[in-house]
Amino acid sequence: MANLSKEKWSLAIGTPNGLPARELRNKTYNDVIPRPFNLSQLLSFGRPVTSDSILASVSYALAELPRRLATRVRALETLPYIVGTNPYIAKTLHAHRQSFAWLATHAPVTSSSQNEEFVEKLASIVEDHTDDIPTMAKGFQECSRYMSPTQISNFLDGAIHNRIAVRLIAEQHITLSKALSNSPMKADYVGVVDPQCSPYQMIRMCGSFVSELCEGTLGAAPEIIVEGDLDAVFPYVPVHLEYILTELLKNAFRATVENHYKKSHGITKRPPPLCITLCSPTPLSRNHEHYFSIRIRDQGGGVSPSNMARIFSYAFTTAGRGVHQSVQAHEGGPSAGTGSSDIMGEDDSSLFGEITGKGLQNGLGTIAGLGYGLPMSRLYARYFGGSLDIFALEGWGSDVFLKLRCLDEAGDAAI
Amino acid sequence: MLLNMIQPLRKPSIPRCSAYIFTRLQSTFYQNRHLETYISKTTQRLTLRQLVFFGRHMNEERLIKSANYVRTELPVRIAHRLRDLQNLPYIVVTQEGVSKVYELYWSAFEKFRRYPPITTLSENDKFCEFVNGLVNEHATVIPNLSLGLSLSSPYLAPDELDSFMRRMLTSRVSRRVLVEHHIALTEMFRGRREKEASGEPHVGIIFTGLKAKKSIERCIKLLRERPTWVEDFNEKIDQWPEVIIDGQLDTQFPYIKEHFEYIIFELLKNSMRANLLAHRNSPSIPSIKATIAAGENDIGVRISDQGGGLYSDSQINEPADLFSFSHRRNAARMEHSRIGALRSASYSNKGVLATVAEQVDRWNHAKSDEVKDQATCTEPHPRIGIGLPMSNIFATYFGGSLELVSLDGWGTDTYLRLPKLGTNLEGIEV
Numbered sequence: 001m002a003n004l005s006k007e008k009w010s011l012a013i014g015t016p017n018g019l020p021a022r023e024l025r026n027k028t029y030n031d032v033i034p035r036p037f038n039l040s041q042l043l044s045f046g047r048p049v050t051s052d053s054i055l056a057s058v059s060y061a062l063a064e065l066p067r068r069l070a071t072r073v074r075a076l077e078t079l080p081y082i083v084g085t086n087p088y089i090a091k092t093l094h095a096h097r098q099s100f101a102w103l104a105t106h107a108p109v110t111s112s113s114q115n116e117e118f119v120e121k122l123a124s125i126v127e128d129h130t131d132d133i134p135t136m137a138k139g140f141q142e143c144s145r146y147m148s149p150t151q152i153s154n155f156l157d158g159a160i161h162n163r164i165a166v167r168l169i170a171e172q173h174i175t176l177s178k179a180l181s182n183s184p185m186k187a188d189y190v191g192v193v194d195p196q197c198s199p200y201q202m203i204r205m206c207g208s209f210v211s212e213l214c215e216g217t218l219g220a221a222p223e224i225i226v227e228g229d230l231d232a233v234f235p236y237v238p239v240h241l242e243y244i245l246t247e248l249l250k251n252a253f254r255a256t257v258e259n260h261y262k263k264s265h266g267i268t269k270r271p272p273p274l275c276i277t278l279c280s281p282t283p284l285s286r287n288h289e290h291y292f293s294i295r296i297r298d299q300g301g302g303v304s305p306s307n308m309a310r311i312f313s314y315a316f317t318t319a320g321r322g323v324h325q326s327v328q329a330h331e332g333g334p335s336a337g338t339g340s341s342d343i344m345g346e347d348d349s350s351l352f353g354e355i356t357g358k359g360l361q362n363g364l365g366t367i368a369g370l371g372y373g374l375p376m377s378r379l380y381a382r383y384f385g386g387s388l389d390i391f392a393l394e395g396w397g398s399d400v401f402l403k404l405r406c407l408d409e410a411g412d413a414a415i
Numbered sequence: 416m417l418l419n420m421i422q423p424l425r426k427p428s429i430p431r432c433s434a435y436i437f438t439r440l441q442s443t444f445y446q447n448r449h450l451e452t453y454i455s456k457t458t459q460r461l462t463l464r465q466l467v468f469f470g471r472h473m474n475e476e477r478l479i480k481s482a483n484y485v486r487t488e489l490p491v492r493i494a495h496r497l498r499d500l501q502n503l504p505y506i507v508v509t510q511e512g513v514s515k516v517y518e519l520y521w522s523a524f525e526k527f528r529r530y531p532p533i534t535t536l537s538e539n540d541k542f543c544e545f546v547n548g549l550v551n552e553h554a555t556v557i558p559n560l561s562l563g564l565s566l567s568s569p570y571l572a573p574d575e576l577d578s579f580m581r582r583m584l585t586s587r588v589s590r591r592v593l594v595e596h597h598i599a600l601t602e603m604f605r606g607r608r609e610k611e612a613s614g615e616p617h618v619g620i621i622f623t624g625l626k627a628k629k630s631i632e633r634c635i636k637l638l639r640e641r642p643t644w645v646e647d648f649n650e651k652i653d654q655w656p657e658v659i660i661d662g663q664l665d666t667q668f669p670y671i672k673e674h675f676e677y678i679i680f681e682l683l684k685n686s687m688r689a690n691l692l693a694h695r696n697s698p699s700i701p702s703i704k705a706t707i708a709a710g711e712n713d714i715g716v717r718i719s720d721q722g723g724g725l726y727s728d729s730q731i732n733e734p735a736d737l738f739s740f741s742h743r744r745n746a747a748r749m750e751h752s753r754i755g756a757l758r759s760a761s762y763s764n765k766g767v768l769a770t771v772a773e774q775v776d777r778w779n780h781a782k783s784d785e786v787k788d789q790a791t792c793t794e795p796h797p798r799i800g801i802g803l804p805m806s807n808i809f810a811t812y813f814g815g816s817l818e819l820v821s822l823d824g825w826g827t828d829t830y831l832r833l834p835k836l837g838t839n840l841e842g843i844e845v
Binding site (some may be wrong): 228277279280281282291293295302304305389391393394395396397399401403 | 662663706707708709710711712713715717723724726727818820822823824825828830
C-alpha cells in the first residue's frame with residue numbers, strides 16, 4: 001500500500017503465523033475500501049514492457065492484491081460461525097489469510113532479481129488457490145441448511161468477482177515479467193489481453209476439446225457450424241473467453257446428445273449440429289460502446305420455464321448423480337473450465353481442477369455436474385460490462401447470447 | 416433532446432374537440448353514479464378451456480345463458496376502463512383521439528346498461544346484431560387511442576402511459592373475444608354458419624387443434640403475395656424473402672386462430688422488411704427461419720431474421736421499448752410520419768381492427784385498383800406502429816409472452832410462447 005510506511009510493515013515481519021498479520025490487518029485494512037482501479041491502468045504497465053514498467057507493475061500488485069484479499073478474508077470471517085467451522089470453508093479462509101499475510105508484509109520490490117523471486121512465489125500462490133471455487137462449493141453444499149440460497153449466491157457472486165480481479169492483476173504481472181526476462185511476448189499482447197482475440201479460433205479449440213469429452217462420456221458429439229464474421233477479431237482476455245465458451249459448449253453438447261438419444265431411441269444418426277453466429281462490433285452502437293456478439297444455438301430440447309428461473313443459481317444442475325464415470329485425473333485440455341463429477345459419496349481428493357495455465361495435458365474430465373458453469377460464465381461475461389442471456393424454446397432447443405466488451409475502449413472498466 | 420421530439424405544446428385551456436362534445440362530456444359528470452355500481456362489481460375472467468367447454472355442449476338454454484353473460488359482463492369491463500380514462504389527466508382525455516374514445520365507451524356503457532335481459536332465441540339474434548353493431552362502431556378505437564396517447568406522451572410518465580394502454584387494449588381484446596365467440600356459437604347453433612373451409616375443428620372462435628405450421632404457411636403466403644410497393648423503400652423490390660419452417664412441425668394446440676395468425680403475420684412482416692432493408696445491395700436476400708417447438712405447457716415459435724438487429728437507428732434502449740407508446744421510450748412514436756399515419760387511420764371509417772384480414776383486404780383492393788387506375792391506391796402500407804404492441808397484447812392475453820432479442824449487426828430473434836393447456840385466466844384486470 002502506498003501510504004503504509006515501512007515501519008508498520010516491519011511490525012508484521014517475523015513469525016509467519018496468522019497473528020501479526022491479523023493485527024496488521026485490523027490496524028490498517030479494516031477501514032480501507034478497495035480503491036477503484038481500472039483496466040487502462042492495468043494495461044499501461046505493458047505498453048511497453050521495460051524494467052521500469054515492471055517495477056511499477058509490481059508495486060501496483062503489492063498495493064492492490066492485499067486490499068482485494070483483505071476483502072475476501074473479511075467476507076469469509078463474517079459468515080455464520082457454524083459455516084466457518086466447515087472444513088472446506090475453514091481451509092479457504094486459512095489459505096486466503098496466508099496469502100494476504102505474505103503479500104501485505106512483503107517488502108517493496110526494487111530490482112529485477114527481487115521481482116523474479118516475487119513472481120515465482122506469486123505464481124505458486126495462484127496455483128494454490130486454483131481449487132478455491134470447487135472447495136467452497138463443496139463447503140456450501142454441506143452448509144445449505146445454515147444459509148439461504150440468496151445468501152450463498154450473494155457471497156459467491158462477490159467471491160468470484162473478487163477472484164477474477166485478483167487473478168487478472170496477478171497474471172498480468174506474471175506475464176509481463178516473463179515477457180521481460182524470457183521469451184518475447186506473443187505479438188501485440190499486452191499481458192493478459194490479446195488485442196486480436198479470434199472467437200472463431202477459440203471456438204474451434206474449445207469445440208474440439210469438448211467434443212472429445214462428450215464422445216468419451218456420452219458416446220456422441222454434435223458438429224458445430226459457425227456463421228457470420230469468421231475472420232473478426234477483438235481485444236479481450238483469452239482465458240476468460242475460453243472459460244465461457246467451454247462451459248457453454250459443454251452445456252449445449254450435453255443437452256444435444258441427451259435429447260437426441262431421448263428422441264431417436266438409439267438410432268445411429270448424428271445428433272443435430274450447433275449453430276454459432278459471430279457478430280463483430282457494429283460501427284453504430286448505442287452508447288458508443290462496442291461489443292462482440294456471439295449466439296450459440298442448439299437443439300438440445302430447451303429449458304422449461306420452471307427451470308429458467310434457476311439455471312443461473314449456484315449448484316442447480318440437471319446432471320444426474322452417478323450418471324458419469326468419475327475420472328480421478330485432473331481435468332485436462334487447454335485451459336479447461338470447471339466441471340466435476342459426483343460430489344456425493346466421493347472422497348475429496350482433488351476431483352475438480354480449474355486450470356488457468358496454458359497447454360496442459362489432455363485427459364478426460366467430466367462434462368457436467370457442479371452447477372457453477374452458467375453463473376460463473378455470466379460473471380465473467382459481465383466483468384467488463386458484457387452480458388450473457390439465455391432464451392429457450394422448450395421442447396426444441398436454446399439460444400445463448402453472449403456479448404463481450406471490446407477492451408481497447410474499456411479503459412475505464414473497473415477492476 | 417426531448418424538445419426535438421415533441422410537437423409544440425398546445426395551451427392547456429382550450430381542448431381540441433368541438434363545443435358539442437365538450438358540453439356533452441360535462442353532462443356525464445352527474446351520471447357517473449351509474450358507473451359506480453358497475454365498477455364495484457368484479458370481472459369474471461375465463462380460461463380458454465372454459466370457453467371451449469361451454470361452447471361444446473350447446474343448447475338453447477346455454478346459448479341464452481351465454482348471451483346474458485356477455486350482456487352483464489361487458490358493461491363491468493367497460494366501466495373499469497371508463498374509470499381508468501377518468502383518472503387520466505384532464506389534458507390527456509381532452510386530446511384529439513382520446514376524447515372520441517371516451518365518448519364511444521360512454522355510449523357503449525349506457526347502451527349495455529339499459530339492455531333488457533335476453534330470454535328467447537330471437538331476442539338473442541337481436542342481441543347479436545346489437546353487439547356486432549357496437550363492435551363496428553368501435554373500429555376506430557385503436558388508432559384514435561394510439562394517436563391520442565402518443566400526443567399525450569409529454570404529460571404522462573412512460574410507465575403510467577404504457578400500463579394504461581395495456582389495460583385498455585387487453586380489455587378491448589377480451590371484450591371482442593367474448594362477443595365474437597358468442598356470435599360464432601349462435602351462428603353454429605342456428606346452423607347458419609358453414610363449416611370452416613379448412614375443416615379444422617373449432618368451437619366458436621377457438622380452434623381446438625390449431626396446426627402451427629399451417630397457420631405460419633398461410634401467413635407466409637399472404638405476405639409474399641403482397642404487391643412489393645407496399646413497403647416504402649425507394650428501390651424496387653424484386654421478391655419477398657423466403658421463410659423456412661423447421662422444428663416440431665406437427666405441433667397442434669387449442670387457440671384463437673385469429674390471434675395466433677396476427678402475431679405471426681406481424682412478426683414475419685417486420686422480419687421481411689428488415690431483411691430487405693439490410694441486404695438491399697446484396698445479390699441475394701437471406702431467408703427467415705421460423706422454428707416451432709412444443710413444450711410441456713407451452714408452444715413456442717421463434718422467428719430469426721438477418722435484418723441487422725434492433726438498434727440501427729437507436730430510437731430505443733431495449734427491445735421491450737418497441738411495445739411502448741411513450742416517446743420517451745420509443746422516439747419513433749412522435750415522428751411526423753407516424754403521427755400523420757395514425758391521424759389518417761383515425762379519421763377513416765374502417766378504423767383498425769388489428770387483424771390479418773383487414774390488411775389483406777386493403778392490399779387486394781389496391782391490387783385490383785392498380786389495374787384500373789395507376790394513379791390511385793399505390794400507396795405504401797401506412798406504418799402506424801401498432802403491430803408489435805398489439806402482438807404483445809395478444810400474446811400475453813392468456814398468459815403467454817413475446818420477447819425480442821437483438822444480435823446487433825446480424826439480426827433479430829423473436830420468441831413467442833403461448834400456453835397450450837388452456838388453463839390460464841384472461842389477463843385483464845379484475
